[in-house]
Amino acid sequence: MTYDIKRGVSLYSFQNDTFLGRMTLEDCIRTCAEMGAYGIEIVGEQTFHGWPEASVADADIAAWHDHMKHYGTTPVCHDFMLDYKRYKGREMPFDEQVASVRKDIDFGARLGVKFIRSLVSVDPSVLVAAAPYAEEKGITILVEVHAPLHFDHPWIMRHAEAYEKSGSKALGFLPDMGVFLDRYPRVWKERFIRNGCPQDAADFIERCYEDRRLSEYVINDVMLKWGPGPQVAMAETLRHNSAFSPKRMLDYMPRIHNIHAKFYEMTEELTEWSIRYDEVFEVLKKGGYKGYICSEYEGNRWVEDVQEVESVEQVRRQQLMFCKLLGEKAPQTLTARAA
Template sequence: MSQNHQIKRGVSLYSFQNDTFLRTMTLEDCIRTCAEIGAKGIEVVGEQTFTGWPEVGMPMAEVAHWHALMEKYGTYPVCHDFMLDYKRVKGRLLSFDEQVASVKKDIDFGAALGAPYIRALVSIAPEVLVACASYAEDKGIKILIEIHAPLHFDHPWIIRHAEAYEKSGSKALGFLPDMGMFVHRFPRVWKERFVRNGVPQHIADYIEKAYEDRVLSEYVLLDVREMGGTGPSLAMAETLRHNAAFEPKRMLDFMPRIHNIHGKFYEMTEDDVEYSIPYDEIVAVLKAGGFKGHICSEYEGNRWIEDAHPVESVEQVKRQHRMLCRLLDEPMPAALQAQAR
C-alpha cells in the first residue's frame, strides 16, 4: 500500500482509564499494547498516570520509568494532557499570574516526559496561553487548545483564541481538535444506557430521530417535557445541547496550527467502523489539509456501558486501529491481522 500523507497513529492512555483505575492494566501493559498494534505515539493524562501529579511535584522515579518503557517498546511521547483547576486554591479563582504559573508547571512536565505538545483545556483564556508562549518555545513545546464539543471552529471563543494566537506571532500556540465535534449519528451506546436508566423507549426513539433531523436542542427539550419526560429523559435530551454534527472541512482553515488529533470514539462495531463518527470523511479532510501529526485514539464508550457490560477497552482500540490502517492505506500489524474480519 502506498501513502500520500504524513498522518501517524497513536493512542491516548485515557482510552484505558477503566483498566488503569481497576488496576487490571499497568502503565507497561498500556504501552506494550500500543506498540503491538503499531500505534507508537503515546498521549498521556498526567493525573491518570503519574502518582500525585501535580500536587506532589515532579515524580522523578515515575518519569524515569516512563522513559524506560518508551525505549523498551519503541514508542515515543506525543502529548501531555494537562488540567487547569481555577478553584484549586481553597475554593477561590486563581489569579492570572497563578494560572500562568500553573501552565508553565505543565510545560515543564511535558518537557520532562519528552512530549512535543501539551493539551490545554478549552476553558483556559487565550491571554493565559499567550503569556506562556515564549516559555513554551524555550522548552520546545507547543500548547494546543482542545476544540471539544459543544465548541467548534466557528464558535466565538475559538475564534478569539485563533485571533490571539495570530496576533502573538508565536508558533508555540495551536489547536487539538477532538473528533467528538463530528457526532453525525446519535451514539447507540448512549441511547441504550439512557433506556436502562429509565427513559421510555418512545422518548428515546424521538430524541434519536430529532438528533438525526438536526432539530434545535431547545425544541427537543420542550417536546420531551410535553411527552411527560422527566429525569433521565431530560438528561438524554440535554445531550443535544453538548453534541452536534459539525463539518470536518472546517478544520482546513486552521490546519497550519493543528498538530494533534483526539480520535474520540464511543463504539467500534464488529465491522471496525465507528457507529456515530464519520472517520472516512474526517481522514479524507486531514489528508487534503496536509495534516502531519497523530490521530490518538480516545475511547470514551466505557462510561456508557460499564453498568451492564464488560468494558473491553483494548479490543475497542484495536478495532479503531484496524479502521485507521484501512483509511490511512497503512499495512496492518500482525497483532491486528489476527482478529481482522
C-alpha cells in the same frame, strides 16, 4: 500513496483497566506498540499518581523513558487540567494560571513530549502569556476544540486571533473528533433506556438529532410529553453535541498538531457508529496534516453498568480502521482479537 498521519493512543482510553489495576503503565504502552500505534498521549493525573499537587519522582520519569525506548514508542502529548475555577475554593488569579501552565510545560519537557493539551475553557490570554516559556522548552500548547464548541464558535475564533496576534508558533489546536458527531451514539441511547427513559422518548430524541433540531425545542417537547426524568437528561445531551463538518479544520490546519480520535463504539465491521471517520481522514489528507491521531475511547462509561469494558478491543478495532483509511498494512499483532 503514503501519508504523514501517524497512529497513536491516548492512555485515557484505558482508564477502566488502569483504575481497576488490570493494566500497568507498561502494559498500556506495550499494548499500543503491539498495535503499531507508537504515539503515546497521557493525562498526567491518570498516569502519574499525585500530579500536579506533588512532583513526580525522577525514578518514575526514568521508567517512562525506559518504556518508550524498549517498545519503540514516542511521547506525544500531556493533557493538563487547569481547573482555575475550583482552585483552593477560589478562582485562580491570572498570574497563578500562567504559573500553573508553566509547571505543566516543565512536566511535558521532562516526559519528552512536543505538545501539551489545554482545556478549551482556559482564556487565550493565559496561553499567550505562557507561550514564550513554551518556546524555550520546545513545547507547543494546544487548546482542545471540544464539543459543544467548534471551529466557528466565537471562543475558538478568539483563541485563533490571539495566537496570530502573538506571532508565537508555540500555540495551536487539538481538535476532538466528537465535534463531528454525525449520528446519536447507540451506546448512549441504550444506557438512557436502561436508566428508565421510555423507548418512544429515546426514539424521538434520536430522530431529532438526525433532523438537527434545536436542542431547546427538543428538551421542551420531551418535558411536555414525557415529563421529567432520564428522558430529559438524554435530550439535554443535544445541547453539547452537534454534527459539524470536518472541512472546518482546513482553515486551521497550520496550527493543528495533534488529534483526539474520540469514539464511543467501534463495530465488528470496523466503523465508528456515530462519527464519519472516512470524511475526517479525507479532510486530514487534503489539508496535509502531519501528526498523530490518537485513539480516545469514551464508550466505557456508557456500557460499564451491564458488561465488562473492553477498552483494548475497542482501541484495536479503531486502529484497524485507521490502517484501512491510511492504506497501511496492519501488523499481525493488530489483526488478532484481544484476549
